[in-house]
Amino acid sequence: xxxxxxxxxxxxxxxxxxxxxxxxxxxxxxxxxxxxxxxxxxxxxxxxxxxxxxxxxxxxxxxxxxxxxxxxxxxxxxxxxxxxxxxxxxxxxxxxxxxxxxxxxxxxxxxxxxxxxxxxxxxxxxxxxxxxxxxxxxxxxxxxxxxxxxxxxxxxxxxxxxxxxxxxxxxxxxxxxxxxxxxxxxxxxxxxxxxxxxxxxxxxxxxxxxxxxxxxxxxxxxxxxxxxxxxxxxxxxxxxxxxxxxxxxxxxxxxxxxxxxxxxxxxxxxxxxxxxxxxxxxxxxxxxxxxxxxxxxxxxxxxxxxxxx
Ligand code: NAD
Numbered sequence: 001x002x003x004x005x006x007x008x009x010x011x012x013x014x015x016x017x018x019x020x021x022x023x024x025x026x027x028x029x030x031x032x033x034x035x036x037x038x039x040x041x042x043x044x045x046x047x048x049x050x051x052x053x054x055x056x057x058x059x060x061x062x063x064x065x066x067x068x069x070x071x072x073x074x075x076x077x078x079x080x081x082x083x084x085x086x087x088x089x090x091x092x093x094x095x096x097x098x099x100x101x102x103x104x105x106x107x108x109x110x111x112x113x114x115x116x117x118x119x120x121x122x123x124x125x126x127x128x129x130x131x132x133x134x135x136x137x138x139x140x141x142x143x144x145x146x147x148x149x150x151x152x153x154x155x156x157x158x159x160x161x162x163x164x165x166x167x168x169x170x171x172x173x174x175x176x177x178x179x180x181x182x183x184x185x186x187x188x189x190x191x192x193x194x195x196x197x198x199x200x201x202x203x204x205x206x207x208x209x210x211x212x213x214x215x216x217x218x219x220x221x222x223x224x225x226x227x228x229x230x231x232x233x234x235x236x237x238x239x240x241x242x243x244x245x246x247x248x249x250x251x252x253x254x255x256x257x258x259x260x261x262x263x264x265x266x267x268x269x270x271x272x273x274x275x276x277x278x279x280x281x282x283x284x285x286x287x288x289x290x291x292x293x294x295x296x297x298x299x300x301x302x303x304x305x306x307x308x309x
Contacts, residue, residue, distance in 0.1 A: 007072030009036025171212025201268030236275025
Protein backbone atom coordinates (compact mmCIF):
# COMPACT_ATOMS: atom_id res chain seq x y z
CA UNK A 1 0.00 0.00 0.00
CA UNK A 2 1.20 3.54 -0.72
CA UNK A 3 0.86 5.64 2.45
CA UNK A 4 1.53 9.17 3.62
CA UNK A 5 2.39 10.08 7.20
CA UNK A 6 2.04 13.69 8.31
CA UNK A 7 4.31 14.45 11.27
CA UNK A 8 6.78 11.74 10.18
CA UNK A 9 9.69 13.37 12.05
CA UNK A 10 7.90 13.17 15.39
CA UNK A 11 7.89 10.62 18.20
CA UNK A 12 4.99 8.50 16.91
CA UNK A 13 5.35 9.36 13.19
CA UNK A 14 8.95 8.10 12.91
CA UNK A 15 8.14 4.84 14.74
CA UNK A 16 5.04 4.32 12.58
CA UNK A 17 7.12 4.87 9.42
CA UNK A 18 9.56 2.15 10.53
CA UNK A 19 6.69 -0.26 11.19
CA UNK A 20 4.95 0.39 7.83
CA UNK A 21 8.22 -0.04 5.93
CA UNK A 22 8.85 -3.30 7.81
CA UNK A 23 5.39 -4.49 6.71
CA UNK A 24 6.29 -3.76 3.07
CA UNK A 25 4.32 -0.53 2.55
CA UNK A 26 5.58 2.47 0.64
CA UNK A 27 5.89 5.52 2.93
CA UNK A 28 5.87 9.19 1.99
CA UNK A 29 6.51 11.46 4.96
CA UNK A 30 5.64 15.12 5.42
CA UNK A 31 6.91 17.28 8.29
CA UNK A 32 7.74 20.95 8.74
CA UNK A 33 10.36 20.05 11.38
CA UNK A 34 8.79 22.58 13.78
CA UNK A 35 9.40 20.13 16.63
CA UNK A 36 10.38 16.97 14.72
CA UNK A 37 13.93 16.01 13.77
CA UNK A 38 14.91 14.81 10.31
CA UNK A 39 17.49 12.34 11.65
CA UNK A 40 14.80 10.16 13.29
CA UNK A 41 13.05 9.47 9.97
CA UNK A 42 13.94 5.91 8.97
CA UNK A 43 15.80 5.34 5.70
CA UNK A 44 13.35 4.24 3.04
CA UNK A 45 10.85 7.04 3.72
CA UNK A 46 10.36 9.48 0.87
CA UNK A 47 10.64 12.61 3.02
CA UNK A 48 9.20 15.97 2.04
CA UNK A 49 9.88 19.06 4.15
CA UNK A 50 6.72 21.16 4.23
CA UNK A 51 3.67 22.45 6.01
CA UNK A 52 0.38 20.56 5.90
CA UNK A 53 -1.33 23.87 5.19
CA UNK A 54 0.39 23.82 1.76
CA UNK A 55 -2.33 22.14 -0.31
CA UNK A 56 -0.55 22.20 -3.70
CA UNK A 57 2.26 20.24 -2.01
CA UNK A 58 -0.29 17.81 -0.57
CA UNK A 59 -1.91 17.33 -3.98
CA UNK A 60 1.46 16.29 -5.40
CA UNK A 61 2.34 14.00 -2.49
CA UNK A 62 -1.07 12.33 -2.34
CA UNK A 63 -1.08 10.96 -5.90
CA UNK A 64 -1.96 7.24 -5.67
CA UNK A 65 -1.81 7.23 -1.87
CA UNK A 66 -4.35 4.81 -0.38
CA UNK A 67 -4.09 5.70 3.29
CA UNK A 68 -3.03 8.88 5.11
CA UNK A 69 -1.87 8.64 8.72
CA UNK A 70 -2.49 12.15 9.95
CA UNK A 71 -0.29 12.75 12.99
CA UNK A 72 1.16 16.25 12.46
CA UNK A 73 0.09 18.57 15.25
CA UNK A 74 1.26 20.82 18.03
CA UNK A 75 1.11 18.66 21.13
CA UNK A 76 2.10 20.63 24.25
CA UNK A 77 -0.95 21.11 26.48
CA UNK A 78 0.55 23.93 28.57
CA UNK A 79 1.75 25.77 25.46
CA UNK A 80 -1.76 25.54 24.01
CA UNK A 81 -3.07 27.51 26.99
CA UNK A 82 -0.73 30.37 26.04
CA UNK A 83 -1.15 30.12 22.26
CA UNK A 84 -4.66 28.80 21.50
CA UNK A 85 -4.75 30.55 18.10
CA UNK A 86 -1.66 28.67 16.91
CA UNK A 87 -3.11 25.37 18.18
CA UNK A 88 -6.34 26.06 16.36
CA UNK A 89 -4.51 26.97 13.18
CA UNK A 90 -2.23 23.90 13.11
CA UNK A 91 -4.38 21.19 14.68
CA UNK A 92 -7.75 22.21 13.27
CA UNK A 93 -6.80 24.20 10.14
CA UNK A 94 -4.04 21.72 9.28
CA UNK A 95 -6.45 18.80 9.58
CA UNK A 96 -9.05 20.49 7.38
CA UNK A 97 -6.31 21.19 4.83
CA UNK A 98 -5.26 17.52 4.78
CA UNK A 99 -8.90 16.38 4.46
CA UNK A 100 -9.60 18.83 1.64
CA UNK A 101 -6.52 17.71 -0.28
CA UNK A 102 -7.52 14.06 0.25
CA UNK A 103 -10.96 14.85 -1.11
CA UNK A 104 -9.47 16.63 -4.14
CA UNK A 105 -7.11 13.77 -5.00
CA UNK A 106 -9.49 10.94 -4.02
CA UNK A 107 -7.66 9.16 -1.19
CA UNK A 108 -9.47 6.17 0.30
CA UNK A 109 -8.76 6.29 4.05
CA UNK A 110 -7.38 8.49 6.83
CA UNK A 111 -6.24 7.37 10.27
CA UNK A 112 -6.34 10.37 12.59
CA UNK A 113 -4.48 10.54 15.92
CA UNK A 114 -6.75 12.19 18.44
CA UNK A 115 -6.10 12.13 22.17
CA UNK A 116 -7.50 10.76 25.43
CA UNK A 117 -7.26 14.39 26.55
CA UNK A 118 -10.60 15.08 24.84
CA UNK A 119 -12.39 13.32 27.74
CA UNK A 120 -11.22 15.86 30.34
CA UNK A 121 -12.39 15.28 33.91
CA UNK A 122 -14.97 12.48 34.08
CA UNK A 123 -16.41 10.91 37.21
CA UNK A 124 -16.94 7.47 35.69
CA UNK A 125 -13.96 5.31 34.71
CA UNK A 126 -12.84 3.65 32.52
CA UNK A 127 -13.30 6.21 29.77
CA UNK A 128 -15.27 4.86 26.83
CA UNK A 129 -15.85 6.33 23.42
CA UNK A 130 -19.56 7.11 23.92
CA UNK A 131 -18.95 9.48 26.85
CA UNK A 132 -19.58 13.17 26.27
CA UNK A 133 -16.11 14.73 26.01
CA UNK A 134 -15.19 17.58 28.35
CA UNK A 135 -11.94 18.98 26.93
CA UNK A 136 -10.16 21.28 29.38
CA UNK A 137 -7.35 22.80 27.31
CA UNK A 138 -7.10 24.40 23.86
CA UNK A 139 -5.05 21.36 22.81
CA UNK A 140 -7.90 19.00 23.76
CA UNK A 141 -10.48 21.28 22.10
CA UNK A 142 -8.39 21.34 18.92
CA UNK A 143 -8.20 17.53 18.82
CA UNK A 144 -11.94 17.15 19.38
CA UNK A 145 -12.73 19.76 16.78
CA UNK A 146 -10.38 18.04 14.30
CA UNK A 147 -12.18 14.73 15.03
CA UNK A 148 -15.47 16.30 13.92
CA UNK A 149 -13.91 17.73 10.75
CA UNK A 150 -12.31 14.40 9.85
CA UNK A 151 -15.58 12.51 10.30
CA UNK A 152 -17.80 15.11 8.64
CA UNK A 153 -15.61 15.68 5.57
CA UNK A 154 -15.04 11.92 5.34
CA UNK A 155 -18.78 11.20 5.41
CA UNK A 156 -19.58 13.91 2.84
CA UNK A 157 -16.95 12.75 0.35
CA UNK A 158 -16.77 9.01 0.90
CA UNK A 159 -13.37 8.96 2.61
CA UNK A 160 -13.05 6.20 5.23
CA UNK A 161 -12.02 7.67 8.58
CA UNK A 162 -10.61 6.03 11.69
CA UNK A 163 -9.99 8.14 14.77
CA UNK A 164 -7.68 6.80 17.47
CA UNK A 165 -7.86 8.49 20.86
CA UNK A 166 -4.37 7.78 22.12
CA UNK A 167 -3.72 8.02 25.88
CA UNK A 168 -0.32 8.76 27.47
CA UNK A 169 2.11 7.20 25.01
CA UNK A 170 5.74 6.80 26.07
CA UNK A 171 8.86 5.06 24.81
CA UNK A 172 12.26 5.65 23.27
CA UNK A 173 12.59 8.89 21.32
CA UNK A 174 9.83 10.79 23.11
CA UNK A 175 10.51 14.52 23.10
CA UNK A 176 11.87 15.97 26.33
CA UNK A 177 11.38 19.74 26.14
CA UNK A 178 12.78 21.92 28.94
CA UNK A 179 9.32 23.32 29.69
CA UNK A 180 6.59 20.93 30.90
CA UNK A 181 8.23 17.69 29.74
CA UNK A 182 6.09 14.52 29.62
CA UNK A 183 6.33 12.79 32.99
CA UNK A 184 7.91 9.46 31.98
CA UNK A 185 11.00 10.67 30.08
CA UNK A 186 11.39 13.45 32.67
CA UNK A 187 11.40 11.00 35.61
CA UNK A 188 13.74 8.57 33.81
CA UNK A 189 16.23 11.29 32.96
CA UNK A 190 16.14 12.73 36.48
CA UNK A 191 16.68 9.29 38.04
CA UNK A 192 19.63 8.28 35.85
CA UNK A 193 21.30 11.68 36.16
CA UNK A 194 20.95 11.64 39.97
CA UNK A 195 18.30 14.36 40.23
CA UNK A 196 15.06 14.33 42.20
CA UNK A 197 11.57 13.77 40.76
CA UNK A 198 9.23 16.73 41.09
CA UNK A 199 5.67 15.45 41.51
CA UNK A 200 2.83 17.84 40.72
CA UNK A 201 0.29 18.06 43.53
CA UNK A 202 -0.20 14.91 45.66
CA UNK A 203 0.77 12.41 42.94
CA UNK A 204 -2.45 10.46 43.50
CA UNK A 205 -3.72 11.42 40.02
CA UNK A 206 -3.72 8.45 37.63
CA UNK A 207 -2.92 8.10 33.94
CA UNK A 208 -3.18 5.35 31.36
CA UNK A 209 0.42 4.97 30.16
CA UNK A 210 0.71 3.03 26.92
CA UNK A 211 3.99 1.84 25.43
CA UNK A 212 5.06 3.04 21.97
CA UNK A 213 5.02 -0.38 20.26
CA UNK A 214 1.42 -1.00 21.34
CA UNK A 215 0.31 2.37 19.93
CA UNK A 216 2.18 1.75 16.66
CA UNK A 217 0.62 -1.70 16.21
CA UNK A 218 -2.83 -0.14 16.63
CA UNK A 219 -2.06 2.63 14.15
CA UNK A 220 -0.73 0.24 11.52
CA UNK A 221 -3.75 -2.02 11.96
CA UNK A 222 -6.18 0.91 11.67
CA UNK A 223 -4.90 1.53 8.15
CA UNK A 224 -6.02 -1.89 6.90
CA UNK A 225 -8.78 -3.14 9.25
CA UNK A 226 -12.31 -3.61 7.90
CA UNK A 227 -15.54 -2.31 9.51
CA UNK A 228 -13.82 0.69 11.10
CA UNK A 229 -15.14 3.50 8.92
CA UNK A 230 -16.32 6.46 11.01
CA UNK A 231 -15.20 4.82 14.25
CA UNK A 232 -13.53 6.45 17.24
CA UNK A 233 -11.33 4.02 19.14
CA UNK A 234 -9.43 4.40 22.44
CA UNK A 235 -5.81 3.27 22.44
CA UNK A 236 -4.43 2.89 25.94
CA UNK A 237 -3.10 0.14 28.15
CA UNK A 238 -6.47 -0.31 29.85
CA UNK A 239 -4.72 0.17 33.22
CA UNK A 240 -4.23 3.20 35.39
CA UNK A 241 -1.19 4.09 37.45
CA UNK A 242 -0.84 6.98 39.85
CA UNK A 243 2.16 9.26 39.57
CA UNK A 244 3.28 7.83 42.93
CA UNK A 245 3.18 4.31 41.38
CA UNK A 246 5.25 5.67 38.54
CA UNK A 247 7.86 7.04 40.95
CA UNK A 248 8.15 3.54 42.49
CA UNK A 249 8.40 1.89 39.07
CA UNK A 250 11.10 4.32 37.91
CA UNK A 251 13.11 3.60 41.09
CA UNK A 252 12.67 -0.14 40.45
CA UNK A 253 13.79 -0.14 36.81
CA UNK A 254 16.66 2.34 37.18
CA UNK A 255 17.89 0.90 40.48
CA UNK A 256 18.40 4.49 41.68
CA UNK A 257 16.81 5.33 45.02
CA UNK A 258 15.94 8.87 44.04
CA UNK A 259 13.82 11.29 46.02
CA UNK A 260 10.35 12.59 45.11
CA UNK A 261 9.69 16.25 45.87
CA UNK A 262 6.08 17.43 45.95
CA UNK A 263 4.96 20.70 44.42
CA UNK A 264 1.54 20.97 46.05
CA UNK A 265 0.79 24.28 44.32
CA UNK A 266 1.07 22.77 40.84
CA UNK A 267 -2.07 21.32 39.31
CA UNK A 268 -1.89 17.58 38.76
CA UNK A 269 -4.43 17.78 35.93
CA UNK A 270 -7.49 15.53 35.89
CA UNK A 271 -7.78 13.06 38.79
CA UNK A 272 -8.10 9.84 36.85
CA UNK A 273 -7.62 8.51 33.33
CA UNK A 274 -8.06 4.93 32.28
CA UNK A 275 -9.05 3.88 28.78
CA UNK A 276 -11.75 1.34 28.08
CA UNK A 277 -10.09 -0.63 25.27
CA UNK A 278 -12.95 -3.04 24.51
CA UNK A 279 -13.66 -1.42 21.14
CA UNK A 280 -9.99 -1.51 20.11
CA UNK A 281 -9.85 -5.18 20.97
CA UNK A 282 -13.00 -5.92 18.91
CA UNK A 283 -12.23 -3.77 15.86
CA UNK A 284 -8.44 -3.79 15.71
CA UNK A 285 -7.69 -7.05 17.50
CA UNK A 286 -5.72 -4.84 19.87
CA UNK A 287 -4.11 -6.33 22.98
CA UNK A 288 -1.51 -4.19 24.74
CA UNK A 289 1.60 -6.32 25.22
CA UNK A 290 3.70 -4.18 27.55
CA UNK A 291 3.16 -3.62 31.28
CA UNK A 292 4.41 -0.32 32.69
CA UNK A 293 7.53 -1.96 34.12
CA UNK A 294 8.31 -3.69 30.80
CA UNK A 295 7.76 -0.50 28.83
CA UNK A 296 10.01 1.46 31.18
CA UNK A 297 12.72 -1.20 30.90
CA UNK A 298 12.57 -1.10 27.09
CA UNK A 299 12.69 2.69 27.12
CA UNK A 300 15.77 2.66 29.37
CA UNK A 301 17.50 0.05 27.20
CA UNK A 302 16.74 1.60 23.84
CA UNK A 303 17.04 5.34 24.46
CA UNK A 304 20.65 6.56 24.77
CA UNK A 305 19.53 9.62 26.72
CA UNK A 306 18.77 7.42 29.72
CA UNK A 307 22.12 5.66 30.05
CA UNK A 308 23.53 6.05 33.56
CA UNK A 309 26.47 8.43 33.91
P1 NAD B 1 5.43 15.09 17.96
O1 NAD B 1 5.46 16.52 18.37
O2 NAD B 1 6.63 14.25 18.26
O3 NAD B 1 5.12 14.98 16.40
C1 NAD B 1 4.34 15.91 15.69
C2 NAD B 1 5.08 16.23 14.41
O4 NAD B 1 4.26 17.10 13.62
C3 NAD B 1 6.41 16.95 14.62
O5 NAD B 1 7.46 16.24 13.95
C4 NAD B 1 6.20 18.33 13.99
O6 NAD B 1 7.39 18.87 13.43
C5 NAD B 1 5.11 18.03 12.96
N1 NAD B 1 4.31 19.19 12.59
C6 NAD B 1 3.73 20.12 13.41
N2 NAD B 1 3.07 21.05 12.70
C7 NAD B 1 3.21 20.71 11.39
C8 NAD B 1 2.74 21.26 10.17
N3 NAD B 1 2.01 22.39 10.17
N4 NAD B 1 3.06 20.65 9.01
C9 NAD B 1 3.81 19.51 9.01
N5 NAD B 1 4.29 18.94 10.13
C10 NAD B 1 4.00 19.52 11.31
O7 NAD B 1 4.13 14.44 18.62
P2 NAD B 1 3.77 12.90 18.84
O8 NAD B 1 3.86 12.62 20.29
O9 NAD B 1 4.49 12.05 17.86
O10 NAD B 1 2.22 12.93 18.47
C11 NAD B 1 1.75 12.59 17.17
C12 NAD B 1 0.25 12.73 17.14
O11 NAD B 1 -0.35 11.86 18.11
C13 NAD B 1 -0.28 14.13 17.43
O12 NAD B 1 -1.37 14.38 16.59
C14 NAD B 1 -0.74 14.04 18.87
O13 NAD B 1 -1.78 14.97 19.13
C15 NAD B 1 -1.21 12.60 18.95
N6 NAD B 1 -1.15 12.06 20.31
C16 NAD B 1 0.05 11.80 20.90
C17 NAD B 1 0.07 11.27 22.20
C18 NAD B 1 1.37 10.95 22.90
O14 NAD B 1 1.31 10.57 24.07
N7 NAD B 1 2.53 11.09 22.26
C19 NAD B 1 -1.13 11.07 22.89
C20 NAD B 1 -2.32 11.38 22.25
C21 NAD B 1 -2.33 11.85 20.96
